[in-house]
Amino acid sequence: MRVIEQASGKDWHLYHGDCCEVLDGIPDDSIHFSVFSPPFASLYVYSDSERDMGNSESDEQFFEHFEYLVELLLQKIMPGRLVSVHCMNLPTLKQ
Numbered sequence: 001m002r003v004i005e006q007a008s009g010k011d012w013h014l015y016h017g018d019c020c021e022v023l024d025g026i027p028d029d030s031i032h033f034s035v036f037s038p039p040f041a042s043l044y045v046y047s048d049s050e051r052d053m054g055n056s057e058s059d060e061q062f063f064e065h066f067e068y069l070v071e072l073l074l075q076k077i078m079p080g081r082l083v084s085v086h087c088m089n090l091p092t093l094k095q
Contacts, residue, residue, distance in 0.1 A: 001025025
């Protein structure tokens with residue numbers, strides 16, 4: 001598993017890295033709870049890499065990449081457990 005940084009304690013593990021690479025190294029049905037904030041299409045582009053989910057040409061391309069992540073999460077999350085996805089309203093300007 002390619003991890004940039006990690007920490008752990010009693011009953012928890014925290015990984016900093018590419019979500020798909022990190023998930024690939026975690027055993028199936030082993031995660032009790034996952035929380036993350038995805039880089040939505042064209043909202044937050046962190047790199048020029050085609051692997052960066054936020055670096056998508058369209059919403060359709062983003063959701064194609066996001067579907068891959070969701071399928072991985074489905075394998076790794078224990079049945080009956082939870083996933084929380086952080087979303088925010090886009091700030092808008094008053095005219």
